[in-house]
Amino acid sequence: MKTTNTYRWAILGLGTFCILAYGVIFQSIPPLIGILVEVFNVSYARAGALMGLFILPAIFLSIPGGMLTDRFGPRNVGLASLLSMTLGTAIVALGGSYWIIAFGRLVAGIGACVLLVVAPKIVASWFYDREIGLAMGIFNISMPLGTILSLNFMGTIAFRFNWQTSIWVSFAVGAATFCLFLVLYRSKSTDGEVKSAPAGLLAAAKKAGASAWLVGLSWGLFNAGLISFFTYAPDYFISRGESIVGAGLLASYPMWGSIVLAPIVGLLIDRMGHKWVFVSIGCGGTALFLYLIPEFNQHAAIFSISIGVFVAVLTPAIFSLPAELLPESVMGFGFGILGTGMGIGTSVGPFIVGSLRDATGDYLWSFAAMAIFPAIGIIPMLILKMKKQRGQQK
Helix, strand or coil: CHHHHHHHHHHHHHHHHHHHHHHHHHCCCHHHHHHHHHHHCCCHHHHHHHHHHHHCHHHHHHHHHHHHHHHHCHHHHHHHHHHHHHHHHHHHHHCCCHHHHHHHHHHHHHHHHHHHHHHHHHHHHHCCCCCHHHHHHHHCCHHHHHHHHHHHHHHHHHHHCCHHHHHHHHHHHHHHHHHHHHHHCCCCCCHHHHHHCCCCHHHHHHHHCHHHHHHHHHHHHHHHHHHHHHHHHHHHHHHCCCCHHHHHHHHHHHHHHHHHHHHHHHHHHHHHCCHHHHHHHHHHHHHHHHHHHHHCHHHHHHHHHHHHHHHHHHHHHHHHHHHHHCCHHHHHHHHHHHHHHHHHHHHHHHHHHHHHHHHHCCCHHHHHHHHHHHHHCHHHHHHHHHHHHHHHHC
């Protein structure tokens, strides 16, 4: 038993490193966009579409990926997802044309969207009902850290060598993660137990219940606002007189908060419970400061840093909720719902916000829309709270 208790920290490290690799590979393109535009003679829109191609599979494959994880176990599905993500990255590095690179990003994205289900599932399985808040707080350091590493180093590597070298570095991170998963992953229970998972979509949805969908809805709305900020904030800050470097720094501040605060918030969640409160506070605080940025632009740095605080409040709670609400046999399905919500929010939010920018010629209404998305995300949490209260009264 003592060995099992100790090994869960190795599993937490493995899951965290998986999402770190995801972040490095996902964000390896933005520092290279100018180079890709020049080398392949494509527009900035087409170069930027390489990001959309990576996240697009999440809309359609997150729930099937979660069901496969529940049915066949995280080991098999996790290795397949890492292989796809790494293979797709190799295709990008070898790409001699835009369309080959686009194909590689799509292949990598297929594996990545399933990995986003597998990694939190294995952490939640080992920390089920025990220090889950702390575990998810540590786990949620990975994506911001991977993003920061890519944004700060991939461009420098490409400048000193070439753009392919940057992609090969991200490939190496993915390959190392595959090897670590192969060696380190261990199921807490026997792999045969996963066969008790529901075989069909309707059966899994029925067993999961409505609560998981409410969590996914909040997560999708939150991402619609936050990813819209990351998409358009650099251009907004440049339009207000910031340098390219300064604008990028201002836009990146929300990522830094999670690295410092997420584990602390995780400890608070374990002590206090009421995860829906943390999600609601995260949505509300993010909405407030998104709205304030264009109203009081001189304080944009403080507001951007403040957004990071509320991101750190929300994310450990969101990823802890499936372990609280769902039996382990459909926990992968629950994380699949989170992935689907994120994919839809990430796709729809920036489109609406960008359309408002095009229609009005100003970012005022765009930031209002960014704020409205997470503000609405509070509503599913209030419904979840009412559902839990009704369940306790019965």
